Amino acid sequence: MPRDHRPAKSIRVLLAEDQGMMRGALALLLGMEPDIEVVAQVGTGDVIVDAALTHRPDVALLDIELPGMSGLDAAAELRDQAPDCRVLILTTFGRPGYLRRAMEAGAAGFLVKDGPVEELAVAIRRVLTGETVVDPALATAALSAGPSPLTARECDVLKASADGATVADVAARLHLSESTVRNYLSAAIGKTGTRNRMEALREARQQGWL
Amino acid sequence: MPRDHRPAKSIRVLLAEDQGMMRGALALLLGMEPDIEVVAQVGTGDVIVDAALTHRPDVALLDIELPGMSGLDAAAELRDQAPDCRVLILTTFGRPGYLRRAMEAGAAGFLVKDGPVEELAVAIRRVLTGETVVDPALATAALSAGPSPLTARECDVLKASADGATVADVAARLHLSESTVRNYLSAAIGKTGTRNRMEALREARQQGWL
DNA sequence: GTGCCACCCTGACATTTGTCACACCGAACT
DNA sequence: AGTTCGGTGTGACAAATGTCAGGGTGGCAC
Numbered sequence: 001m002p003r004d005h006r007p008a009k010s011i012r013v014l015l016a017e018d019q020g021m022m023r024g025a026l027a028l029l030l031g032m033e034p035d036i037e038v039v040a041q042v043g044t045g046d047v048i049v050d051a052a053l054t055h056r057p058d059v060a061l062l063d064i065e066l067p068g069m070s071g072l073d074a075a076a077e078l079r080d081q082a083p084d085c086r087v088l089i090l091t092t093f094g095r096p097g098y099l100r101r102a103m104e105a106g107a108a109g110f111l112v113k114d115g116p117v118e119e120l121a122v123a124i125r126r127v128l129t130g131e132t133v134v135d136p137a138l139a140t141a142a143l144s145a146g147p148s149p150l151t152a153r154e155c156d157v158l159k160a161s162a163d164g165a166t167v168a169d170v171a172a173r174l175h176l177s178e179s180t181v182r183n184y185l186s187a188a189i190g191k192t193g194t195r196n197r198m199e200a201l202r203e204a205r206q207q208g209w210l
Numbered sequence: 211m212p213r214d215h216r217p218a219k220s221i222r223v224l225l226a227e228d229q230g231m232m233r234g235a236l237a238l239l240l241g242m243e244p245d246i247e248v249v250a251q252v253g254t255g256d257v258i259v260d261a262a263l264t265h266r267p268d269v270a271l272l273d274i275e276l277p278g279m280s281g282l283d284a285a286a287e288l289r290d291q292a293p294d295c296r297v298l299i300l301t302t303f304g305r306p307g308y309l310r311r312a313m314e315a316g317a318a319g320f321l322v323k324d325g326p327v328e329e330l331a332v333a334i335r336r337v338l339t340g341e342t343v344v345d346p347a348l349a350t351a352a353l354s355a356g357p358s359p360l361t362a363r364e365c366d367v368l369k370a371s372a373d374g375a376t377v378a379d380v381a382a383r384l385h386l387s388e389s390t391v392r393n394y395l396s397a398a399i400g401k402t403g404t405r406n407r408m409e410a411l412r413e414a415r416q417q418g419w420l
Numbered sequence: 421g422t423g424c425c426a427c428c429c430t431g432a433c434a435t436t437t438g439t440c441a442c443a444c445c446g447a448a449c450t
Numbered sequence: 451a452g453t454t455c456g457g458t459g460t461g462a463c464a465a466a467t468g469t470c471a472g473g474g475t476g477g478c479a480c
Contacts, residue, residue, distance in 0.1 A: 019302065024327035025235035092229065117234035151457060164408030167437070179460050186438055196438075196466085198374030198408060361427065377467070389430050396468055406436085406468075 010037040011128060014057035016048050016074070017041075017090070018066050022113075026061075026120070033121050045069030052082045059124050064091040064098060072101050079106035086127045090120075094135065096142040097208025109133035148209040149191045157184040159210055161197055220247040221338060224267035226258050226284070227251075227300070228276050232323075236271075236330070243331045255279030262292045269334050274301040274308060282311050289316035296337045300330075304345065306352040307418025319343035358419040359401045367394040369420055371407055 013030060015038055017023040027038045040055040042048055046068035052060060060078060062071035075087045088109040089102045102110050108127040111119060112135065123133045150158070160170040167185075171178045185197050192203040204210050223240060225248055227233040237248045250265040252258055256278035262270060270288060272281035285297045298319040299312045312320050318337040321329060322345065333343045360368070370380040377395075381388045395407050402413040414420050 019323050020325055021323040021327050021330070022232055022235070025232070025239055028327065029235055029238060113229050113231040115230055117231050117238065120231070153458070163412050164404065164406050164410075166405065176458095177460060179462090180458080182436095182438065183440095183459075186440085189438075194374065195376065196374050200374075202373050363428065386428095387430055389432090390428080392466095392468065393429075393470090396470085399468075 010035055011059060011124060012037055012039045012055070012057040013124065014038075014040045014048070014052055014055060014060040014085070015042070016045065016051075016061065016066060016071060017063045018043050026117075029117060030121065030124075036121060036124060043067075045071060045074050048074040049077050049081055052078055052085055056082075057085055058128060060085050060087050061090050061120075061124070062087060064089060064102075072098070072105050075102065075105040075107050088123060088127055088133075094138045094141075095206060095208030096138070096145040097148055099134065099138055099142040099208070100147065101208065110135070110138070112138070145207065148207070150188060150204065150209050154184050154188045154191075155204075155210060157181055158188050158197075158201055158204055161185065162201060220245055221269060221334060222247055222249045222265070222267040223334065224248075224250045224258070224262055224265060224270040224295070225252070226255065226271065226276060226281060227273045228253050239327060240331065240334075246331060246334060253277075255281060255284050258284040259287050259291055262288055262295055266292075267295055268338060270295050270297050271300050271330075271334070272297060274299060274312075282308070282315050285312065285315040285317050298333060298337055298343075304348045304351075305416065305418030306348070306355040307358055309344065309348055309352040309418070310357065311418065320345070320348070322348070355417065358417070360398060360414065360419050364394050364398045364401075365414075365420060367391055368398050368407075368411055368414055371395065372411060 013036055015023060015027055015030070017026065020043065023041055023043065027041055030036045030038050039057055040051045042051050045066035048060065048062065048069070048071075060075075062074055064071040066074075071089060071091070075089065078085055078087055086108040087106065088111065089098075089107045090111045090113060091098060092113050094110075094112040094114075099110050109123050109132060111123055111133070126133050148155075156174060157170060160173055165173075167178050167181050170176075171181045174181070185200070188204065189196065189200045192200045194200045194203055223246055225233060225237055225240070227236065230253065233251055233253065237251055240246045240248050249267055250261045252261050255276035258270065258272065258279070258281075270285075272284055274281040276284075281299060281301075285299065288295055288297055296318040297316065298321065299308075299317045300321045300323060301308060302323050304322040304324075309320050319333050319342060321333055321343070336343050358365075366384060367380060370383055377388050377391050380386075381391045384391070395410070398414065399406065399410045402410045404410045404413055
């Protein structure tokens with residue numbers, strides 16, 4: 001283990017990302033910054049809080065789509081259990097609903113993976129000063145899009161209908177009548193302005209409403 | 211532009227990857243290897259061949275899911291137009307059908323993004339010696355799975371049905387009768403052992419048959 | 421040639437899906 | 451109290467989806 005000299009005050013970072021190569025690459029790059037130290041790497045969402053409690057990072061860099069637990073849910077838990085740890089969300093797509101939910105979960109920043117890598121270290125330093133770092137264009141998009149029009153039940157039914165589950169399957173899993181399931185799907189289709197459950201599902205995902 | 215001394219014979223690499231942060235991180239890491247030089251970076255599939263012809267890389271590192279043109283199709287074109295350039299496929303999921311099609315397209319290697327980053331430089335050096343680098347477990351899976359049972363037309367209809375396109379839409383786009391479209395979908399459903407178009411789509415994608 | 425087989429294409433029918441009108445319940449306001 | 455309103459749940463009907471039986475064509479073995 002290389003123990004070369006490092007600055008007295010280095011920023012402790014927790015990295016949560018499921019794709020191994022991405023995780024490794026980011027850890028290496030961040031580790032090269034003189035003032036940043038990656039103290040923990042995890043590949044699933046359900047160990048984020050544990051890792052944060054044991055390694056006490058200053059910043060948690062969280063992907064959203066993770067096995068086990070969503071990065072957004074993990075952010076909300078971190079706010080309660082490790083309030084000193086600032087959360088920086090790093091996600092593949094800048095869905096308006098994702099940004100909205102990230103802010104509601106107490107995130108200090110929101111980055112998309114499309115941007116240049118240099119943004120990353122800059123953003124980490126800025127959230128530590130108390131700044132909130134968000135792409136301005138994305139912020140306005142999230143505001144103008146408004147909150148999700150879908151009710152909780154409609155979300156449940158949509159999520160359960162993913163991957164081709166039939167109405168009977170969904171009804172059984174959620175303990176509802178088939179008519180009810182069809183009705184919720186119809187409502188979701190109407191609210192998304194689409195023509196069938198598949199389009200509704202795509203649109204809801206696109207907006208980050210699930 | 212830093213022009214520090216570099217070894218006389220450095221490996222010239224073309225990097226095709228749509229996610230900006232991943233692309234930048236990989237380029238930086240590869241650039242640190244003493245014998246590797248990233249001579250071109252692209253974010254869409256349709257410029258891969260052009261970039262290869264102008265920059266003459268020794269190895270092309272291609273993602274599969276790319277806007278514009280699939281990395282697999284680009285690999286096939288590279289075999290014709292730049293036969294000296296060895297192709298190394300780098301993809302998110304190790305779908306058996308992807309591996310099969312990569313080999314049929316003349317790829318020299320197949321890596322999944324889950325693995326450690328260190329694999330990458332090693333793989334690049336190995337494909338240059340003429341070796342074919344593939345994860346053995348994945349190779350046996352691809353062999354045991356057999357080739358795709360779907361006919362060309364069935365693939366077309368499945369792909370056109372993605373994202374909730376209705377039968378009428380597909381029929382119009384492919385200049386077919388609605389009955390025909392339904393029949394192809396039914397065949398695909400039967401061959402995939404699923405119950406509706408959505409499950410068939412998911413399964414076919416999972417296997418890399420599209 | 422003849423048969424065989426795979427693929428492409430189509431129409432008629434049963435099943436599933438989407439729409440609509442309506443009943444129930446709790447919260448908020450008058 | 452009554453009233454309104456949004457979310458929830460349900461059954462009857464129309465429209466889309468999935469299944470089946472079958473016709474047409476071209477390649478290939480015999």
